Amino acid sequence: MPEQLQMGVRRFGRVNWLGTWTLVRREISRFMNVWSQTVMAPLINAGLFLMIFTIAIGSQRGDVMGVPFMTFLAPGILTMTVIQNAFANTSSSLASAKVQGNIVDTLMPPLSAGELVAGYIGGAVARGGLVALVIALGAYLFLGVGLMHPVWAIVFVLLGAVLMGGLGMIAGIFANKFDQLSAISNFLVTPLAFLSGTFYSITALPPFLQTLSHANPFFYIIDGVRFGMIGVSDSSPWIGLGVVSLACVVVLAICLRWMHTGYRLKA
Secondary structure, X not given: OOOOOOOOOXXXXXXXXXXXXXXXXXXXXXXXXXXXXXXXXXXXXXXXXXXXXXXXXHOOOOOEOOEOHHHHHHHHHHHHHHHHHHHHHHHHHHXXXXXXXXXXXXXXXXXXXHHHHHHHHHHXXXXXXXXXXXXXXXXXXXXXXXXXXXXXXXXXXXXXXXXXXXXXXXXXXXXXXXXXXXXXXXHHHHHHHHOOOOOOOHHHOOHHHHHHHXXXXXXXXXXXXXXXXXXXXXXXXXXXXXXXXXXXXHHHHHHHHHHHHOOOOOO
């Protein structure tokens, strides 16, 4: 046995796979323990959106981008639900740990900043993916909406969950109380999700608002999932892939930096 460990090499290897997987499992268990609130409630909300639109204007509204309005609407509702759930998973987890004073239980284990970020993002992706899977199944059974380009749909759902999980981490780290977290969700995340082509094609907007929409990564997530499910979109999925990937890199870099320095986490 060497007298001293080589600098930079930990006894469990360069990557603590067990610790990272344990954190992912903890995050999954956290939302599955209250599945009626974290999984079932968003599914019911999505169903209510579709039902209300069907009753109110479904039979009166003409085709949108060459497809029936309800077919056009389903991918937007699915993506909006994924966005909200992925954000809520990481933001509520970190904010709760800070408010309750047990954030030290996450910071003390031998996990690097990258491993902590991977663990939290893994939980957000699991929750967002589960919600997307169930809503997609319901859309297929009740509306006949399938997956025309399944790879694109899966890629944009995963990237959307990663991006929103990262934004949720930033919000959870920044907020010192639940009121601040609610403000970020209500005044930033929800408006951006609703005004990103969820219920309409951005071609119906004035030119100035179309330009603003193209600067919003949320738009590309929704547009990419819509292309994957029904084969129509307002922009090229390749452009959306580039924009969303870049947004993910920026957000995850901030998460890594804040986790590494302990910004607003360490007393």
